[in-house]
Amino acid sequence: MNDPVQFLPPLRDVIAEHGLAARKGLGQHFLLDLNLTLKIARAAGDLTVGTTVEVGPGPGGLTRAILTAGADRLIAIEKDERCIAALAPLVDAAGGRMTLLNEDALKVDYRVIGAPPIKIISNLPYNVGTPLLVGWLEKAEAISSMTLMFQKEVAERITARPGTDHYGRLSVLCNWRCRTDYLFTLPARAFTPPPKVDSAVVQLTPYDEVPYPGRMDLLQRVTAAAFGQRRKTLRRSLKQLGVPIDALLERSGIDGSLRAETIDIEGFGRLTEALEALQGT
Numbered sequence: 001m002n003d004p005v006q007f008l009p010p011l012r013d014v015i016a017e018h019g020l021a022a023r024k025g026l027g028q029h030f031l032l033d034l035n036l037t038l039k040i041a042r043a044a045g046d047l048t049v050g051t052t053v054e055v056g057p058g059p060g061g062l063t064r065a066i067l068t069a070g071a072d073r074l075i076a077i078e079k080d081e082r083c084i085a086a087l088a089p090l091v092d093a094a095g096g097r098m099t100l101l102n103e104d105a106l107k108v109d110y111r112v113i114g115a116p117p118i119k120i121i122s123n124l125p126y127n128v129g130t131p132l133l134v135g136w137l138e139k140a141e142a143i144s145s146m147t148l149m150f151q152k153e154v155a156e157r158i159t160a161r162p163g164t165d166h167y168g169r170l171s172v173l174c175n176w177r178c179r180t181d182y183l184f185t186l187p188a189r190a191f192t193p194p195p196k197v198d199s200a201v202v203q204l205t206p207y208d209e210v211p212y213p214g215r216m217d218l219l220q221r222v223t224a225a226a227f228g229q230r231r232k233t234l235r236r237s238l239k240q241l242g243v244p245i246d247a248l249l250e251r252s253g254i255d256g257s258l259r260a261e262t263i264d265i266e267g268f269g270r271l272t273e274a275l276e277a278l279q280g281t
């Protein structure tokens with residue numbers, strides 16, 4: 001396949017030419033090593049079918065890798081106008097395979113963005129990474145996979161299993177809706193400028209049919225109550241849900257003397273189902 005990247009200037013020259021001094025408020029930590037960006041893009045699997053979505057292409061390091069890895073239809077969403085100008089030669093070189101949107105990724109409707117299957121790949125801006133992920137989980141029926149870079153500690157929470165240190169609200173929401181895999185860790189020095197902490201790439205693959213009971217919106221309420229007061233027993237923390245606590249625990253078969261971190265995804269699903277039945281919505 002014709003590789004559009006091979007005739008483009010080095011990324012450091014693009015950054016210098018367009019004065020792309022990293023903006024902290026936009027979570028800008030760039031990846032300039034094509035071996036690393038190719039490792040991320042290839043982890044996403046076959047990009048020749050459907051639509052690949054990249055959030056925050058920045059100067060285009062990961063974008064180049066996604067195109068080199070064979071993406072046939074790439075939509076890149078970038079908020080920073082300086083990067084839009086810097087990416088113009090890459091859009092040209094991609095010859096119709098890439099569309100660049102100058103938008104806030106939090107405001108995009110991913111259900112209608114392009115032909116399925118939709119694969120999202122991103123070195124996420126850390127300040128909006130979790131809200132973006134939760135938004136994607138809410139619309140996960142439209143997404144076939146998400147290959148995402150987070151701060152290492154967030155990646156550990158996303159993939160944590162019950163009873164482990166990192167298990168919390170985000171673990172339940174992600175693992176209720178998706179299979180989650182921790183792919184690899186990247187040291188802070190791999191980025192320009194380096195962040196304060198290491199990063200990691202995770203992959204989330206939404207289930208075609210969610211294997212657990214419950215509804216996502218109610219699961220968000222149950223987990224917010226349960227982990228908002230994670231040192232308390234569930235009997236105490238779940239009182240704020242506003243339904244009779246004995247009935248909630250009995251219907252879901254959950255021991256109210258336990259704490260949130262010991263309840264598995266199935267258990268949270270059953271609590272969610274019981275909440276739905278008791279509040280009658």
Ligand SMILES: C[S@@+](CC[C@H](N)C(=O)[O-])C[C@H]1O[C@@H](n2cnc3c(N)ncnc32)[C@H](O)[C@@H]1O
Pocket residue numbers: 026027028029030031032055056057058059060061062063077078079080083103104105106123124125126128
């Ligand atoms: C961690 S950098 C990644 C840049 C590039 N993909 C790379 O790997 O070198 C995050 C990028 O997301 C962009 N960004 C930040 N907030 C955004 C938002 N709400 N919507 C779209 N892009 C955003 C930043 O401008 C930046 O280019």
